[in-house]
Amino acid sequence: MGELIHTSKIKVYQDKQPVRRAFIENFEEPVLFGVHGGIKHFYGIEPEQDHPATLDYMIAAIGG
Numbered sequence: 603m604g605e606l607i608h609t610s611k612i613k614v615y616q617d618k619q620p621v622r623r624a625f626i627e628n629f630e631e632p633v634l635f636g637v638h639g640g641i642k643h644f645y646g647i648e649p650e651q652d653h654p655a656t657l658d659y660m661i662a663a664i665g666g
Contacts, residue, residue: 620649621636621653636649639652641655641657
């Protein structure tokens with residue numbers, strides 16, 4: 603087995619649905635997750651403010 607090079611330490615808090623805040627170790631500002639565009643229409647909700655969805659972050663990381 604290879605050498606462990608990093609372990610992500612993240613705490614996620616649910617605010618008013620669908621907004622979540624993720625605090626990533628060594629970063630002061632949280633990452634906000636929510637819904638927008640077609641995603642909010644799919645779930646039939648209208649958030650107070652649009653935020654990137656978890657899917658957006660995953661696509662950005664993979665396409666990086």
